[in-house]
Amino acid sequence: MPTSTDLPLLCPVCSGQLVFSDANAGGSTAPGQHRLACTSGHSFDAARQGYFNLLVGKGTAFEADTAGMVEARFNFLGHAHYRRLAEAVAAAVVPCISEERAVVLDSGTGTGHYLRVLLDTAAAQGRPVSAVGLDISKFALRRAARLNPEAVNLVWDVWQPLPLANRSVDAVTVVFAPRNPPEFARVLRPTGRLVVVTPRDGHLAEIAAMTGMLAIEEGKDVRLAAAMGRHFDLEASSDVDIPLALTRPEAADLAFMGPAGHHLERREIVERLEDRAEPVRTEAKFRLLVFRPKNVAAA
Template structure:
């Protein structure tokens, strides 16, 4: 069964040799990297929305080196707890690290990833993730059929609670990763006189909190390339003074705290 919905008329999309189309004749071509663009021109505020290529490739290299391994392990444990088989959606999937890892370790699951950035989908497509389908789309209007997904994950990406609620099965899980209070504290201390701590994410409307945990671990960087990738993938680091940056990269070793809040939500009963 197909999962995608036509962004023009909301009819189910059928897979063809060249892409996706609906009964009304709306057609969407598959790019050579394997993703399809379901983001309509009138859904974009700028021509090339989302993260840019430099940020995405820095993030890919950083994640692929395993620096966030405890986080992806915890995500895997949460998804695997949902059963031997299932359908997973990664909203704001970026260059596809989490979707790739999860589906590789859950071979009976199928998955889909959406992101608003074309560059993100290009990189994700190059991963050739088996059992995954990828589309450019906005989290504000997810072009998938309602009530299909067993799990929806978002890692540091913007969400629209009503859309996630719509696409999840009644007993589906929404697994959301947001930065914990101390996330990248030592890096922020290099930039800001007073470090602001991240606030805990609130339970999204229509959901109830099922489980919440903090995933926390130190990252010791003795390789300047890893630290450089972290700087390039982290937006607040644009504020880093050039001299401070050079001094940081010249250090033999730099320890940075990683802290994530992993919240698992389920659909709230209608009267909540």
């Protein structure tokens, strides 16, 4: 369960402040669990695995990652293949956080591996930080809550208003996840930063050709710049390239853990790789972008 219970969380029903309360007071949850509740009486019990589901109403049209996709991602990232990327994200974020009561939002936290490295990096530098991890997939948050028990892990749809107070967050990280620029700008403090990671042209090209992974959309960088331009100014951009030499099961996990997992069965990917010699070689190509809120003085 989270080590920090003083976070700027908002009730998704009434927008009142959400605070941690004694889950056993009402007798509806097991000992050791927690509940988030507001003064209007809306409450959300922690799932057995440690995350909270704040989704209310009709739900979301966004397609969540399946249990199989999440397992593939957990296995692949657990072997530290993308460790260099996680360290680059942490290096971009940690200098931006405040020295006291720092808060980081990991939007689209997935299995929590990138946030784990960020939290460890901040702690090693003597800069403790509270963290909120959002994801639409309950399967992902089951993993994230175990990996990052000190964070508050929430099932949430990033296209809805974020359950966080205005100007309450030092940094927002978005690694291969949907982006909601107006909401990110709203929750960021004036000195805050938004760190976005996207794939570049040629990302995993060799494995994509073997397995039927979706290609990188043309013009994606232009659309990203246009979407961010109303709310953010680009402060820095850097590329992270990671050569990969994988076993066939690792290559299958890599293909299945992304968008291909929504339209291909894992067995299909495994079959397409079964005649390939090991190691299966490819290169991951990422772009890391750091944005600062626009027109802070006038906001």
